[in-house]
Amino acid sequence: MAHKIAVIPGDGIGPEIVAEACKVLDAAAAKFGFELEYTKLLMGGASIDVNGVPLTDETIAQAKASEAVLMGSIGGDANTSSWYKLEPQLRPEAGLLKIRKALNLFANLRPAYLYEELKAACPLRDEIIGEGFDMMIMRELTGGLYFGARETSIENGIRKAVDTLVYNEEEIRRIAVKGFEIARKRRGKVCSVDKANVLDSSRLWRAVVEEVAKDYPDVELSHMLVDNCAMQLVRDPAQFDVILTENMFGDILSDEASMVTGSIGMLSSASLNETKFGLYEPSHGSAPDIAEKGIANPIATILSAAMMLRYSLDLDEAANAIEAAVRQVLKEGYRTGDIMSEGCTRVGTVQMGDLIAARV
Incomplete structure (x- = not known):
């Protein structure tokens, strides 16, 4: 068929x-x-x-x-x-x-995969590239800051704008499941990226991802704050297998990751x-x-x-x-x-x- x-x-x-x-x-x-x-x-x-x-x-x-x-x-x-x-x-x-x-x-x-034959196009130094890298950015695409309530207003003559970052546990759980399933088809590692030291949405994100991880004992889970992840992508990209993250962080990190491939x-x-x-x-x-x-x-x-x-x-x-x-x-x-x-x-x-x- x-x-x-x-x-x-x-x-x-x-x-x-x-x-x-x-x-x-x-x-x-x-x-x-x-x-x-x-x-x-x-x-x-x-x-x-x-x-x-x-x-x-x-x-x-x-x-x-x-x-x-x-x-x-x-x-x-x-x-x-x-x-x-x-x-x-x-x-x-x-x-x-x-x-x-x-x-x-x-x-x-x-x-984001670096082909040996295209290393010259990568903006990173050879000692950083090493044997190359092969990662998957897993971005939640329909929730978060881009889809939350937003408003622009004037208060006491001063312009004010509000964008709302909202996630519920089911939205997080379904993207986490996808991330772990895809890691099983790759090298069995998930790095969940958030801003849990500041944001409530990220603290919920981390908690739900840890719950999902219990169903995937064969997959290694780690957590990383988004600012550190942005740095690590240009410091040691080979450490990553699957990067699992929310909408805005994924938008930024996926563009950064694509840039280091060179094409x-x-x-x-x-x-x-x-x-x-x-x-x-x-x-x-x-x-x-x-x-x-x-x-x-x-x-x-x-x-x-x-x-x-x-x-x-x-x-x-x-x-x-x-x-x-x-x-x-x-x-x-x-x-x-x-x-x-x-x-x-x-x-x-x-x-x-x-x-x-x-x-x-």
């Missing part, structure tokens, strides 16, 4: 990089004996052009009927595209926020709900300036597809094969323009997809 995958090519370079990811997925399916059934959906600017809105209810329903969603990049050039003359709720990115809410995607996964074109991501369902997409944008030129780097999307196999379909062996294929292609010296270095062979989007698919 075929696994049902919703595919949202998106805008800009999205259709190009998604096509290469599907090519690599098909190679993995042929090798490991499973089937994938793709349903192509419109979202973002592509949906605006056809439907007048960035996301339709029909698209949401079709996404929900699938086992996972593989998505390219959404959006265009805000300075030139007609999409950005529309009201904010009708612009491409509004579709992304809406689908995350509709699918209850509360757990955001951002891996955003390599960064995959996933957003999961309480089941195995997830939405998988590259961390980079739609890059409309290079769309349809055949030069975009498809690796982030290909690695996102590998995450889909691992976390939504439990096809770990196939996911491992795709990740190994990416490493092999880089080891052989093939590069797209964004990661090109002296002595390497420059290839385009389709060529990179072909090379990786051939090595799965």
